[in-house]
Amino acid sequence: MTVGVCYFPEHWSRERWETDISQMAEAGIEYVRMGEFAWRRIEPERGTFDFAWLDEAVELIGKFGMKAVLCTPTATPPKWLVDEHPDVRQREQDGTPREWGSRRFTCFNSPTYRSETERIVSVLTDRYADNPHVAGWQTDNEFGCHETVTCYCEDCGEAFSEWLADRYESVADLNDAWGTTFWSQQYDDFESIDPPKPTPAANHPSRVLAYERFSNDSVAEYNRLHAALIREANDEWFVTHNFMGGFSLDAFRLAADLDFLSWDSYPTGFVQDRQPDTPTVDELRAGNPDQVSMNHDLQRGAKGKPFWVMEQQPGDINWPPQSPQPADGAMRLWAHHAVAHGADAVVYFRWRRCRQGQEQYHAGLRRQDGSPDRGYREASTAADELFDLDSVDASVALVHDYESLWATRSQPLSPDWDYWNHLRTYYDALRARGVQVDIVSPEATLERYDAVVAPTLYLVGDELSTALTDYVDSGGCLLLGARTGEKDPYNRLHESLAPGPLTALTGAQVARHETLPDHVETRLSYDGATYEFRTWASWLAPEVGVPRGEYRTGEAAGNTAIVRNAAGDGSVTYCGCWPGDDLADALVTELLDAAGVEYTERFPDGVRVMERDGYTWALNFTSDPVTLTVPDSTGFLLGESTVDAFDTAVLDGSIRGVGLASE
Amino acid sequence: MTVGVCYFPEHWSRERWETDISQMAEAGIEYVRMGEFAWRRIEPERGTFDFAWLDEAVELIGKFGMKAVLCTPTATPPKWLVDEHPDVRQREQDGTPREWGSRRFTCFNSPTYRSETERIVSVLTDRYADNPHVAGWQTDNEFGCHETVTCYCEDCGEAFSEWLADRYESVADLNDAWGTTFWSQQYDDFESIDPPKPTPAANHPSRVLAYERFSNDSVAEYNRLHAALIREANDEWFVTHNFMGGFSLDAFRLAADLDFLSWDSYPTGFVQDRQPDTPTVDELRAGNPDQVSMNHDLQRGAKGKPFWVMEQQPGDINWPPQSPQPADGAMRLWAHHAVAHGADAVVYFRWRRCRQGQEQYHAGLRRQDGSPDRGYREASTAADELFDLDSVDASVALVHDYESLWATRSQPLSPDWDYWNHLRTYYDALRARGVQVDIVSPEATLERYDAVVAPTLYLVGDELSTALTDYVDSGGCLLLGARTGEKDPYNRLHESLAPGPLTALTGAQVARHETLPDHVETRLSYDGATYEFRTWASWLAPEVGVPRGEYRTGEAAGNTAIVRNAAGDGSVTYCGCWPGDDLADALVTELLDAAGVEYTERFPDGVRVMERDGYTWALNFTSDPVTLTVPDSTGFLLGESTVDAFDTAVLDGSIRGVGLASE
Amino acid sequence: MTVGVCYFPEHWSRERWETDISQMAEAGIEYVRMGEFAWRRIEPERGTFDFAWLDEAVELIGKFGMKAVLCTPTATPPKWLVDEHPDVRQREQDGTPREWGSRRFTCFNSPTYRSETERIVSVLTDRYADNPHVAGWQTDNEFGCHETVTCYCEDCGEAFSEWLADRYESVADLNDAWGTTFWSQQYDDFESIDPPKPTPAANHPSRVLAYERFSNDSVAEYNRLHAALIREANDEWFVTHNFMGGFSLDAFRLAADLDFLSWDSYPTGFVQDRQPDTPTVDELRAGNPDQVSMNHDLQRGAKGKPFWVMEQQPGDINWPPQSPQPADGAMRLWAHHAVAHGADAVVYFRWRRCRQGQEQYHAGLRRQDGSPDRGYREASTAADELFDLDSVDASVALVHDYESLWATRSQPLSPDWDYWNHLRTYYDALRARGVQVDIVSPEATLERYDAVVAPTLYLVGDELSTALTDYVDSGGCLLLGARTGEKDPYNRLHESLAPGPLTALTGAQVARHETLPDHVETRLSYDGATYEFRTWASWLAPEVGVPRGEYRTGEAAGNTAIVRNAAGDGSVTYCGCWPGDDLADALVTELLDAAGVEYTERFPDGVRVMERDGYTWALNFTSDPVTLTVPDSTGFLLGESTVDAFDTAVLDGSIRGVGLASE
Ligand SMILES: [Zn+2]
Ligand SMILES: [Zn+2]
Ligand SMILES: [Zn+2]
Known part of the structure; x- marks a missing residue:
C-alpha cells in the first residue's frame, strides 16, 4: 500500500527537478506518474523527438528510489498534427467539430488518429523498454472526459455501419431485432445506418443504445491498441487506465486489456456535480464516503483485484461549481479510505500547483512557489501510516x-x-x-x-x-x-x-x-x-x-x-x-x-467502517468527533476509540462488534 | 357518438390480427385508424408497393363490422427517400438539418417532397377508392408537432419571397407596411427577403409575423394537396387532420379543406407541459377539464360542427416529464367529456402497447402481452354508455x-x-x-x-x-x-x-x-x-x-x-x-x-357541468365525491346525484338549476 | 448642463418634422441626435445618396435654435451591402454567421467593412463639414451591444495572428509567456494561432484573455477610423461614442480617440438584467442609484472630464424581462442624478414612441400619436432646473x-x-x-x-x-x-x-x-x-x-x-x-x-447625496419621503428639507453636515 504523485517536469525549469524529486522521496512517495500530456514536448515537429528531458526525469526518479509510471500522451496531440489532419477531430451531434485547444477531442475511430497513436506510442515504449525505473503505463488519460465517449464524425459513421454488420446476420435481422417498423424506420443496408443525429423527436432507442455500445467498444478498441504496443515493448510493465468517478464509460469493457484498473478521485467535486442533492457543509469539506467508495468498489470489482487511485485530490480544485478548502485531515482520510476499500496505491494529483494553462486553480501537494501545502504533509503522514494488506474479501x-x-x-x-x-x-x-x-x-x-x-x-x-x-x-x-x-x-x-x-x-x-x-x-x-x-x-x-x-x-x-x-x-x-x-x-x-452475512449496526451518514485483511477501519467524514464501541479484544493500530472530525482509526481485528457509543 | 382505436398491424405478426380486431369489435369499437406511419411498409423500395397486409387488415375490420380510417403516411418517409433527396429535410434557424430518424422532419415547401407526397397519396387513395370498409382519411399526422411548423431551408426561403410577392403590390408597399426604415431594414426586391435567421438582437416583428403566416399557409397548402387527392379518388370519404392541443398551428387556416376537425387529447400530459403552474395531484390523475375542453371547443368552433378526438389517452404516457397512472375511471370520463363538448367520436390511441421504438412507454388499451389494461375496460364501458346527440348549441x-x-x-x-x-x-x-x-x-x-x-x-x-x-x-x-x-x-x-x-x-x-x-x-x-x-x-x-x-x-x-x-x-x-x-x-x-345568457352557480375547480342537445353532463375530475342538486323534474340517464371521484353523471334535461349541494 | 433628445426623422412623415422640432425647442431641448441607423435611407443603392431629408432636418433644428449631433450609421448597413459582401458578417464561436436583420452584426476586422465604413463616413462628414448646426458626432452605436465585441470569423483569425505577431518577439516568447507546455499547447508560428473555438474542456486562459484584448483593440481601431475621418472633415466637431452600462467593452481603450465619453442609461432595465438580486419594487420604478452612478463615474473617470448621457430612459422600455412604468418623477430625477455626477448633457431616447420595428414597446418623450407622455413634461422640467457647473472634484x-x-x-x-x-x-x-x-x-x-x-x-x-x-x-x-x-x-x-x-x-x-x-x-x-x-x-x-x-x-x-x-x-x-x-x-x-477625506453619515439604500461645484444634491430613489438635516447656513436651490418620493433637492452649499433626520 503506497503513495504516489503526478508530476509534470515540462512545466518547470530543469534546475528545479532534483529538488522536487528529492522532496517527493522525503515524503515517502514511491510512484511518480508523468508524460500524460507531453506529446508536443516529446515531438516538437513531425518526426523530431526530444526525449532528453524525460530521460532525465526518469533517471532522477530512479536515483531517489522511486518508480516512474509513464502515460501515452494521446489525449493532447500537438497543433501541427491537428492542422495537418483536421479529420482527427471529433464532431458534435450537429456536426460542430471539437477543436484543438484543450484535450480529448480526437476521434477513437479515426484511421488517421489511430495510426498517429501507434506511431507515438511505439516510439515512446521503445525508448523506455529497458529502463529499470519505469514500472508501467497509463493509457491516454480519462477516456471520455468532458463527454467525449461519443463522436458523430464521418469515420464514426462508417465504423458504426461495420460494427453493426459484424453483429447482425443481415440488415433484415437488425430490422427485426430493433423493431424498425415503428415510424417507418426500416433500414435497407448496413451502409445507410448512420449515427443518431438531431431529429425533431427522440431517436429510436435501439439505435441510440447500439450507438452507445459501439462508442464504448470504440474506446475499448482504441485502448487495446495502446496496451498491445506497451506489452510488445516490455511485458513486465503493468498497463492501466485512469477512469473517472460516477461516469458512463464502461469500465468493465476495458478491464480485460488492463492489468488493474485505476481512477481519479475528487471527493469535494463529486458531491457538487454528480449528486442530485445540494452538498452538506461536511460533504463540501471531505466528500461523501459512499459516493467515493462506490467507485473504489467498482474499480476493484471490475477485475476482482486491488486497484489504484491514479489521481487523488490534493486540496482545493478548480472544476466544480465552488472550490471549498478540504477539511484538515481530508487528504489523509481519503488515502486510508481508498486502501480500506482495496486500493494498493494512492497517487496524488499533482505535485505542485501549476502556474499556467487551464488548471492554475487546481492545488498540488505543494504550492506554486514550491512551498508545501497541507496536502504534502497529509500525503506524507499517510505514506507513513499505510501498510501492506491482502485483497478485500467481499461476500x-x-x-x-x-x-x-x-x-x-x-x-x-x-x-x-x-x-x-x-x-x-x-x-x-x-x-x-x-x-x-x-x-x-x-x-x-x-x-x-x-x-x-x-x-x-x-x-x-x-x-x-x-x-x-x-x-x-x-x-x-x-x-x-x-x-x-x-x-x-x-x-x-x-x-x-x-x-x-x-x-x-x-x-x-x-x-x-x-x-x-x-x-x-x-x-x-x-x-x-x-x-x-x-x-x-x-x-x-x-x-x-x-x-x-x-x-x-x-x-x-x-x-x-x-x-x-x-x-x-x-x-x-x-x-x-x-x-x-x-x-x-x-x-x-x-x-x-x-x-447469513454479518453486518454492523446502522452507522449514520458520514461515518463508515469496513474490513480488509482482518483489519477494520473507522472513518469519520464529519466535523463532529464520534466514539466507537469495540470488542475488548480488539486493539488500535492507529487512532483510538474517539475518532476526531475527519480522522481515521484502524483496528487490529475484524469488524464484528464495532459500533458507535450512544451519546 | 362512438368509440374508435388506433391500430398498427405492421407492429404485430399477421397471426395476431384477427384476435386483435375481434377484441376491438367486442369492446364496441366502430372505427379503426391505421397507416399513419407505414410508408416504408407500403413501399419498401422506390416504386415497389406492398398492399397485401393493409388490404387484409382493412378486410378484417370490415368483417367485424367496423370501418377503417386511413392516413396518408407522409409524416415518416422511408430512409431510401431521404437518402436520395436530402433536400426534403427541414432546417433549423441556424441551418442544422432536421434528420431522418423520428418524424415530421420534412419541409412543407420542398418541391421534391410535395411531388413524393402526391405520388404516395395517389397510389394509396387509388388503391382503396372502392373499398367499402374505408370511411375516410386523416392527412399526415399532427402537422407541426415537435415545433416543426417553421423551417428555414432554401426552398422555404424562395417560397417566402414568392408568398410575399403575391401579397404586396411592390416591395415599396411592403417596406411601407412593415416600417423598414427602422434600423435600415428596407428591402430592394422580394427575392432578397429571406427567413429570419440568427442576428444579434431580435428580428423585425413584421418580418417574424409574416414568416409565421407564411409557414402556416405552407402547412395549409400542403394539407390541401392531400385533401384534393383523397377527394379525387372518392368524394364520399371524409377528410380530417389530427391537430395537437394547446398548439400554435393555425387550425382555422386548415379548416376549410377538412370535413371536420379532430385532435389528440392527452390530459395528464398537458397539465405537465403546457400549463405554467405545477399540476395538482388530481390534475396528474385526470388532467384539467378546462384545458382539455378549450381544445374541444376550438375544434368544434373552427367548423361550427362536431369534431373527433382522433387520439384519446388510454393510460400512462411517455412524453410528459412524469408518467403518472391516470385515475381509475379517467379514460371513461374523458370520453364523456369529449362528447358533452361536441365530439362525435373518441378514438383511443393505441390498441396495444408497442414493444419497439420511441413509444414503448406509451400505454395502449391492451398491454404489450395482449392482455387488457384498464383502458380497454373503460373504453368498452364508454362505448356502451354513449348515445347519439345533436350538435352543441353555444350562445x-x-x-x-x-x-x-x-x-x-x-x-x-x-x-x-x-x-x-x-x-x-x-x-x-x-x-x-x-x-x-x-x-x-x-x-x-x-x-x-x-x-x-x-x-x-x-x-x-x-x-x-x-x-x-x-x-x-x-x-x-x-x-x-x-x-x-x-x-x-x-x-x-x-x-x-x-x-x-x-x-x-x-x-x-x-x-x-x-x-x-x-x-x-x-x-x-x-x-x-x-x-x-x-x-x-x-x-x-x-x-x-x-x-x-x-x-x-x-x-x-x-x-x-x-x-x-x-x-x-x-x-x-x-x-x-x-x-x-x-x-x-x-x-x-x-x-x-x-x-341574457343563463348560467349556473360557480362550480369549483375540477367539477364541470355542460349541456348538449337537452342533456346535461356533470363530470368530476377530482378525487373527492360531489353531490349535485338537480331540479326535481330531471332524471339521471347515467349515475346519480352523488358523483364519485373521477365519475360522470348524465342528466335527462337542461342545465338550468343544476348545482352542488353544500357540504 | 443641458437636455437633448434622439430623433429619427426617417420614421415619420416630412410634414410632421417642423411640429416635432418646434416642440423640442419648447421643452428647452438643446441637442438633437440623429442618423445613427439611417444608412439605407441615405444610400438607397450603392453610390446613390439622398441627403435632402437629413439636410432639411438639420436645418429645422438650427432654425429652432438647437444643435444636431450626427452619428455614423455603421451599426446597420443596408441589405444590398450585406448581400454583396456576406463576409462582413460576424460569426459565432461555432461558425454560425450573425445575420443582417437587426444591428451590430458586422465584423470590426473585416477589410471590406472597414472600407465600406470609410466610404459612408467620408461622404457623410464631407456633406456636413460646413454646416453650422452640427455640433459633433457619435461614432456608430453601442459598440459591442448584444454581445458582439468578439467575433470568430476568418478575418478575425488573421487579424489575431497579426496582432499577436506585433506584440511578441517570437512565437517562442509567446509560448513562454502563456505557458503552453500545459496540455501540449505550444504554437509553431503566429499564423496557426486561431480564435478560441469550441473544445471539450475550457480553452487556455492566456489565449482567451489575449482574444479579449485583441477584440477590444479591434473595436478601438475601428472607432479610430471613424474619429479620424470626422476630425479630418471639421476639427471643431466633438467626437464621442455612446457606451452601454455595466458592460465589458473597454471604455478606457477607446477614450483617447474621443473628446468626451457618453453612455446610455436605462435604470429600470439594469436592475432587472445586470444585478444578481431580484429588484425591489422601488428599483423597478427608478433603478438603483449606485448602479447608475457607477456608470456615470466611470464615463467621467475615463477622461477625467464631464460626460454625456447620450440615451436617457424616457419611460417604459421594451428589453428587460418586465416593463414597469417608471415612478412619476423618475425621468427628472435621473437627469439631476446624472448632472450631479458630472454629466454636461442628458439626451433622452427617443423623441416619440416608434410605431414600427423592434422597439415599438420603447417609450419616447411623446407617445406614438404625438401626444406628450410623462417623459416630455419631466424632461422639460429638468431642462428648466439644470444650471451650469464646473467639473466634479473627487478625492x-x-x-x-x-x-x-x-x-x-x-x-x-x-x-x-x-x-x-x-x-x-x-x-x-x-x-x-x-x-x-x-x-x-x-x-x-x-x-x-x-x-x-x-x-x-x-x-x-x-x-x-x-x-x-x-x-x-x-x-x-x-x-x-x-x-x-x-x-x-x-x-x-x-x-x-x-x-x-x-x-x-x-x-x-x-x-x-x-x-x-x-x-x-x-x-x-x-x-x-x-x-x-x-x-x-x-x-x-x-x-x-x-x-x-x-x-x-x-x-x-x-x-x-x-x-x-x-x-x-x-x-x-x-x-x-x-x-x-x-x-x-x-x-x-x-x-x-x-x-482625511470627509464623508457623511451612512445613508440608507436608495437615498443618495453628492456634491458638484459647491452644490449638493439629495436624491430620493424610494417611494417614501425622507427629511434632510442641513447646516443652518445652507439654503435650497431646489426643493426643501423633505424630499418626496422620487424627488430631488439641490442645496446651495457643500455636503458637509448633510444628513437624514431620524424618524
Ligand atoms: Zn468520430
Ligand atoms: Zn423548408
Ligand atoms: Zn470577425
Whole structure:
C-alpha cells in the first residue's frame, strides 16, 4: 500500500527537478506518474523527438528510489498534427467539430488518429523498454472526459455501419431485432445506418443504445491498441487506465486489456456535480464516503483485484461549481479510505500547483512557489501510516450494468430518475451496515457471493436470466430493484410483461408502472411498518411470489410493491419502487440475514467502517468527533476509540462488534 | 357518438390480427385508424408497393363490422427517400438539418417532397377508392408537432419571397407596411427577403409575423394537396387532420379543406407541459377539464360542427416529464367529456402497447402481452354508455386569434405573458358557470352569439374593427381583454393609441401600459369590491366610456383599469389587465347578465357541468365525491346525484338549476 | 448642463418634422441626435445618396435654435451591402454567421467593412463639414451591444495572428509567456494561432484573455477610423461614442480617440438584467442609484472630464424581462442624478414612441400619436432646473480594470463570483457615505487622489505594482480587495504566492483561497466586531503586515482575512474576502479617515447625496419621503428639507453636515 504523485517536469525549469524529486522521496512517495500530456514536448515537429528531458526525469526518479509510471500522451496531440489532419477531430451531434485547444477531442475511430497513436506510442515504449525505473503505463488519460465517449464524425459513421454488420446476420435481422417498423424506420443496408443525429423527436432507442455500445467498444478498441504496443515493448510493465468517478464509460469493457484498473478521485467535486442533492457543509469539506467508495468498489470489482487511485485530490480544485478548502485531515482520510476499500496505491494529483494553462486553480501537494501545502504533509503522514494488506474479501455483490444506465438515461420517464442515484440507495444501505461490496458486471460469476443486489438490471436476455436463476437455485440470495427486466438486450420491451424472462424467478409481473414528482405523497407498508419511496413505482402482480410490501397511497394503493419468492435453494426479493433510505435498510438487512452475512449496526451518514485483511477501519467524514464501541479484544493500530472530525482509526481485528457509543 | 382505436398491424405478426380486431369489435369499437406511419411498409423500395397486409387488415375490420380510417403516411418517409433527396429535410434557424430518424422532419415547401407526397397519396387513395370498409382519411399526422411548423431551408426561403410577392403590390408597399426604415431594414426586391435567421438582437416583428403566416399557409397548402387527392379518388370519404392541443398551428387556416376537425387529447400530459403552474395531484390523475375542453371547443368552433378526438389517452404516457397512472375511471370520463363538448367520436390511441421504438412507454388499451389494461375496460364501458346527440348549441363565443398568439409571443414584454393562459382565465370563468363556448376565429360571424369574449385581439385592422362594432351595434355584448388593438395587421403600432380602430367602440384609450413580476402587489377595485390582477396593466383613459374599475396599487393607482361603453344596441366592456379568477368571474357574469345568457352557480375547480342537445353532463375530475342538486323534474340517464371521484353523471334535461349541494 | 433628445426623422412623415422640432425647442431641448441607423435611407443603392431629408432636418433644428449631433450609421448597413459582401458578417464561436436583420452584426476586422465604413463616413462628414448646426458626432452605436465585441470569423483569425505577431518577439516568447507546455499547447508560428473555438474542456486562459484584448483593440481601431475621418472633415466637431452600462467593452481603450465619453442609461432595465438580486419594487420604478452612478463615474473617470448621457430612459422600455412604468418623477430625477455626477448633457431616447420595428414597446418623450407622455413634461422640467457647473472634484478613486473583469469571468471559481457586483460592494459603501468617486483605469495617475480603492486588480505586473507602491509611499491610502494580484499580465499565476509583486506592499501573502456557496456560514471579526462576508476567501499569511481581520467560521477559522500595512508615508489595507455591506462600510470609512477625506453619515439604500461645484444634491430613489438635516447656513436651490418620493433637492452649499433626520 503506497503513495504516489503526478508530476509534470515540462512545466518547470530543469534546475528545479532534483529538488522536487528529492522532496517527493522525503515524503515517502514511491510512484511518480508523468508524460500524460507531453506529446508536443516529446515531438516538437513531425518526426523530431526530444526525449532528453524525460530521460532525465526518469533517471532522477530512479536515483531517489522511486518508480516512474509513464502515460501515452494521446489525449493532447500537438497543433501541427491537428492542422495537418483536421479529420482527427471529433464532431458534435450537429456536426460542430471539437477543436484543438484543450484535450480529448480526437476521434477513437479515426484511421488517421489511430495510426498517429501507434506511431507515438511505439516510439515512446521503445525508448523506455529497458529502463529499470519505469514500472508501467497509463493509457491516454480519462477516456471520455468532458463527454467525449461519443463522436458523430464521418469515420464514426462508417465504423458504426461495420460494427453493426459484424453483429447482425443481415440488415433484415437488425430490422427485426430493433423493431424498425415503428415510424417507418426500416433500414435497407448496413451502409445507410448512420449515427443518431438531431431529429425533431427522440431517436429510436435501439439505435441510440447500439450507438452507445459501439462508442464504448470504440474506446475499448482504441485502448487495446495502446496496451498491445506497451506489452510488445516490455511485458513486465503493468498497463492501466485512469477512469473517472460516477461516469458512463464502461469500465468493465476495458478491464480485460488492463492489468488493474485505476481512477481519479475528487471527493469535494463529486458531491457538487454528480449528486442530485445540494452538498452538506461536511460533504463540501471531505466528500461523501459512499459516493467515493462506490467507485473504489467498482474499480476493484471490475477485475476482482486491488486497484489504484491514479489521481487523488490534493486540496482545493478548480472544476466544480465552488472550490471549498478540504477539511484538515481530508487528504489523509481519503488515502486510508481508498486502501480500506482495496486500493494498493494512492497517487496524488499533482505535485505542485501549476502556474499556467487551464488548471492554475487546481492545488498540488505543494504550492506554486514550491512551498508545501497541507496536502504534502497529509500525503506524507499517510505514506507513513499505510501498510501492506491482502485483497478485500467481499461476500456481497452489487450488479451494475452500464448498458442499463445508458438505456434508462435515454428513457428516464421522470426528470428524477437517475440510475446512479438509485443504485446508491442500495449501496449506501449496505455500506451503512459495514458490508464490503464488490461492484460487478452482469457477466460476473455470482456463485462466489452469499448475497447479490441488482438495483436495475433493465436489459435482460436469456443468458442473464439463466445466470440469475442458477445463482438463486444454487442457494444464492438475490435482491432486485425497480425497472428490472423491462427490456430485452435490443432495448425493446419483452413480449411478456416485466420482468420478462425473470418472471418465473420473481414469481410476479409488473401490471403497471408510474413515475411521480416529489410533491406527491408516496408510502408503502412492508413487514408491518410504513416506509417512503420515490419517483418510480411498478405495481406488481404476484403469481407464485409472496407479497411483502403494499402501496398505501394514490392510485397505487392496494397494489403489491415488493414480492418475495423462494426458488431452488435460494430466494429472491423484488422491490418494484425506488425505496427511501429506511426501506433500503430493511430490504438489505433482510437479504443479509437470509444469506447469513454479518453486518454492523446502522452507522449514520458520514461515518463508515469496513474490513480488509482482518483489519477494520473507522472513518469519520464529519466535523463532529464520534466514539466507537469495540470488542475488548480488539486493539488500535492507529487512532483510538474517539475518532476526531475527519480522522481515521484502524483496528487490529475484524469488524464484528464495532459500533458507535450512544451519546 | 362512438368509440374508435388506433391500430398498427405492421407492429404485430399477421397471426395476431384477427384476435386483435375481434377484441376491438367486442369492446364496441366502430372505427379503426391505421397507416399513419407505414410508408416504408407500403413501399419498401422506390416504386415497389406492398398492399397485401393493409388490404387484409382493412378486410378484417370490415368483417367485424367496423370501418377503417386511413392516413396518408407522409409524416415518416422511408430512409431510401431521404437518402436520395436530402433536400426534403427541414432546417433549423441556424441551418442544422432536421434528420431522418423520428418524424415530421420534412419541409412543407420542398418541391421534391410535395411531388413524393402526391405520388404516395395517389397510389394509396387509388388503391382503396372502392373499398367499402374505408370511411375516410386523416392527412399526415399532427402537422407541426415537435415545433416543426417553421423551417428555414432554401426552398422555404424562395417560397417566402414568392408568398410575399403575391401579397404586396411592390416591395415599396411592403417596406411601407412593415416600417423598414427602422434600423435600415428596407428591402430592394422580394427575392432578397429571406427567413429570419440568427442576428444579434431580435428580428423585425413584421418580418417574424409574416414568416409565421407564411409557414402556416405552407402547412395549409400542403394539407390541401392531400385533401384534393383523397377527394379525387372518392368524394364520399371524409377528410380530417389530427391537430395537437394547446398548439400554435393555425387550425382555422386548415379548416376549410377538412370535413371536420379532430385532435389528440392527452390530459395528464398537458397539465405537465403546457400549463405554467405545477399540476395538482388530481390534475396528474385526470388532467384539467378546462384545458382539455378549450381544445374541444376550438375544434368544434373552427367548423361550427362536431369534431373527433382522433387520439384519446388510454393510460400512462411517455412524453410528459412524469408518467403518472391516470385515475381509475379517467379514460371513461374523458370520453364523456369529449362528447358533452361536441365530439362525435373518441378514438383511443393505441390498441396495444408497442414493444419497439420511441413509444414503448406509451400505454395502449391492451398491454404489450395482449392482455387488457384498464383502458380497454373503460373504453368498452364508454362505448356502451354513449348515445347519439345533436350538435352543441353555444350562445357565447370566445374569439381566439392565432396571429395575435404569434405576435404577442414574439413581443411578450414579460416572461409571465402567456397568450393561452390569459385566454384560459376567461374561458375557465365561463366554464365554471356551466356555459358552452364556441372558440372561433376573428373572421367568424359573431351575430349568432348573444355574448362574445375576445381576450386578446392584438392585431386589429379596419375589417375586424368594423365587424366588432357591427356586432355591438346590433345588440351584441362584447368583453375585450388586455393588449386589445395594440397593433395593426402588419404588427405595427397603430398611429393612434391602443386599442387603435376600436377606440370609438370602447370609448377609451390606453394612456400607458406596464408589466410587473408576481412579487409586486397588484389590485384594483371593481363594482365596489377589490380584486387581484397580474402581469399586464394598461392604464385606460376613458373618453365616452364609463370607468368601471380602477387600479389601487403602485404607479397605476388611480388610473382606470376597466371601462364600459354602450354602443348602438349593445355594450362593450374593456378590461385592460389580466384579471385574477375572481375578477374574471365578475366580468363574465356581468357580460352574461347583459346578454341574457343563463348560467349556473360557480362550480369549483375540477367539477364541470355542460349541456348538449337537452342533456346535461356533470363530470368530476377530482378525487373527492360531489353531490349535485338537480331540479326535481330531471332524471339521471347515467349515475346519480352523488358523483364519485373521477365519475360522470348524465342528466335527462337542461342545465338550468343544476348545482352542488353544500357540504 | 443641458437636455437633448434622439430623433429619427426617417420614421415619420416630412410634414410632421417642423411640429416635432418646434416642440423640442419648447421643452428647452438643446441637442438633437440623429442618423445613427439611417444608412439605407441615405444610400438607397450603392453610390446613390439622398441627403435632402437629413439636410432639411438639420436645418429645422438650427432654425429652432438647437444643435444636431450626427452619428455614423455603421451599426446597420443596408441589405444590398450585406448581400454583396456576406463576409462582413460576424460569426459565432461555432461558425454560425450573425445575420443582417437587426444591428451590430458586422465584423470590426473585416477589410471590406472597414472600407465600406470609410466610404459612408467620408461622404457623410464631407456633406456636413460646413454646416453650422452640427455640433459633433457619435461614432456608430453601442459598440459591442448584444454581445458582439468578439467575433470568430476568418478575418478575425488573421487579424489575431497579426496582432499577436506585433506584440511578441517570437512565437517562442509567446509560448513562454502563456505557458503552453500545459496540455501540449505550444504554437509553431503566429499564423496557426486561431480564435478560441469550441473544445471539450475550457480553452487556455492566456489565449482567451489575449482574444479579449485583441477584440477590444479591434473595436478601438475601428472607432479610430471613424474619429479620424470626422476630425479630418471639421476639427471643431466633438467626437464621442455612446457606451452601454455595466458592460465589458473597454471604455478606457477607446477614450483617447474621443473628446468626451457618453453612455446610455436605462435604470429600470439594469436592475432587472445586470444585478444578481431580484429588484425591489422601488428599483423597478427608478433603478438603483449606485448602479447608475457607477456608470456615470466611470464615463467621467475615463477622461477625467464631464460626460454625456447620450440615451436617457424616457419611460417604459421594451428589453428587460418586465416593463414597469417608471415612478412619476423618475425621468427628472435621473437627469439631476446624472448632472450631479458630472454629466454636461442628458439626451433622452427617443423623441416619440416608434410605431414600427423592434422597439415599438420603447417609450419616447411623446407617445406614438404625438401626444406628450410623462417623459416630455419631466424632461422639460429638468431642462428648466439644470444650471451650469464646473467639473466634479473627487478625492477618491476606484480602480477598475476591464482585463481583470475578463480574466476572472473566465475563471470565476464560483457561480457567485461577479466582478461588477464585487466592485459595487465597495462603490456602494463609498456612495452611501456621500463620497464622489472617480472610476479610473489601472494606468491612471493616482497621485491626485487622497484615497484609492482597488477591489480586484487581478492581473498585476511590475509596472502596476510600482505605481501602487509609489502611490502609497508618497502618502496615499490604498484599499485592496479579493483576488488582488493572483495573476501576471499574461493570465498566469505568479511564481510567488498572491498578491505576487504586491507582497511587499501588502505585507502578506495568500496561503490558500476558497469559494463557498451562500448556504455556508461565513463570518469574520474585524476591529472587535463580527461581520459577514461571501463567496470568496483568501487566507492571508501576514509577514510585516498587521492582521486586522480574522475568519471565524469553517475551515478558514483562525486565519487572517484582512491585513494592514504601513508603507512609506501611506498605508494599505488588503481585504482577502468579498465583504458584506457592513464590513465594506467599516473598511471604507477607515480608509477615508486615514486619508482625511470627509464623508457623511451612512445613508440608507436608495437615498443618495453628492456634491458638484459647491452644490449638493439629495436624491430620493424610494417611494417614501425622507427629511434632510442641513447646516443652518445652507439654503435650497431646489426643493426643501423633505424630499418626496422620487424627488430631488439641490442645496446651495457643500455636503458637509448633510444628513437624514431620524424618524
Ligand atoms: Zn468520430
Ligand atoms: Zn423548408
Ligand atoms: Zn470577425
